[in-house]
Amino acid sequence: xxxxxxxxxxxxxxxxxxxxxxxxxxxxxxxxxxxxxxxxxxxxxxxxxxxxxxxxxxxxxxxxxxxxxxxxxxxxxxxxxxxxxxxxxxxxxxxxxxxxxxxxxxxxxxxxxxxxxxxxxxxxxxxxxxxxxxxxxxxxxxxxxxxxxxxxxxxxxxxxxxxxxxxxxxxxxxxxxxxxxxxxxxxxxxxxxxxxxxxxxxxxxxxxxxxxxxxxxxxxxxxxxxxxxxxxxxxxxxxxxxxxxxxxxx
Numbered sequence: 001x002x003x004x005x006x007x008x009x010x011x012x013x014x015x016x017x018x019x020x021x022x023x024x025x026x027x028x029x030x031x032x033x034x035x036x037x038x039x040x041x042x043x044x045x046x047x048x049x050x051x052x053x054x055x056x057x058x059x060x061x062x063x064x065x066x067x068x069x070x071x072x073x074x075x076x077x078x079x080x081x082x083x084x085x086x087x088x089x090x091x092x093x094x095x096x097x098x099x100x101x102x103x104x105x106x107x108x109x110x111x112x113x114x115x116x117x118x119x120x121x122x123x124x125x126x127x128x129x130x131x132x133x134x135x136x137x138x139x140x141x142x143x144x145x146x147x148x149x150x151x152x153x154x155x156x157x158x159x160x161x162x163x164x165x166x167x168x169x170x171x172x173x174x175x176x177x178x179x180x181x182x183x184x185x186x187x188x189x190x191x192x193x194x195x196x197x198x199x200x201x202x203x204x205x206x207x208x209x210x211x212x213x214x215x216x217x218x219x220x221x222x223x224x225x226x227x228x229x230x231x232x233x234x235x236x237x238x239x240x241x242x243x244x245x246x247x248x249x250x
Contacts, residue, residue, distance in 0.1 A: 030064060031120075033091040035079075035113060043072045046084030064092040067103050067118055076105050078114040089116050134180060137187050139238055146186040153182055194236055201229050 038052035039045050059065070068090065070076070077085030091103070101119035140146045157175050164170040205225050208218050 030062065030094040031091065032062075032064065032093075033089075033116065035089050037088055039086060039088070041070070043070045043075050045077075045086040047086065059092065062092075062094070064094050067091045067093055067100060068105075068116065078105055078116060079112070089113055091116055091118050093120070134184070136180075136183055137190070139235075140183065140186060140190070143190075146183070146190075149186065150179075150182060153178070194232065198229065198232060201225050201232070 036052070036055055038055055039049065040051050040055060042049045068076075068087075070087065075085075075087070077087045078089040079086050093100075099121045101121060103116070103118040105114050105116055157178065160174050161167065161170050164173065205222060208221050208225070211218070
């Protein structure tokens, strides 16, 4: 922070310079992990070494330390290329995190980097969870059964208007409270049926594998049930395509 004098107005105004919010606010426990795409020490790479000044300033400013202790004799890297190996993926924690139970680097199938997994314990185990924002499953709109159920309940709710002084209070105290409960119940039944069907299809696959029929005869049946599982998951994922932008669907 520094003060700058405005010569025209003859007044002093204060300008606060800061970086991202993560550098301003300090939480009791801080854990930062990502692909930093840079290195700090020669043991972090087999190629050309050039330390990152920005990463060094972040570590010093936030008072965090690296969770992985690199062994110079047997270095471990998280990214491999034709030019060599580099440890680009790191986890940093504050000293308030009491104990590191273990850390390891393991392969991950969904990325060309290796994953860094850490197990830690903290002193305060009283975690406060924020209220979950309820969101209706948009698939229910295209399902005849829940629409029919809502229509039937809507007729009943309309008969309760006489118990309220105006339509606004009827909506707030009657419909607005009962409608989410009804929809959640339908969503619960829908998810339950999906799970029952999924377990049934997998059980059919297990039964085929354990049966005494010839191996060549098993393949068509296995492919048929696998295709059913794929279609079942595709129906469950339709809501992702309906209520998200194109860049968020991945």
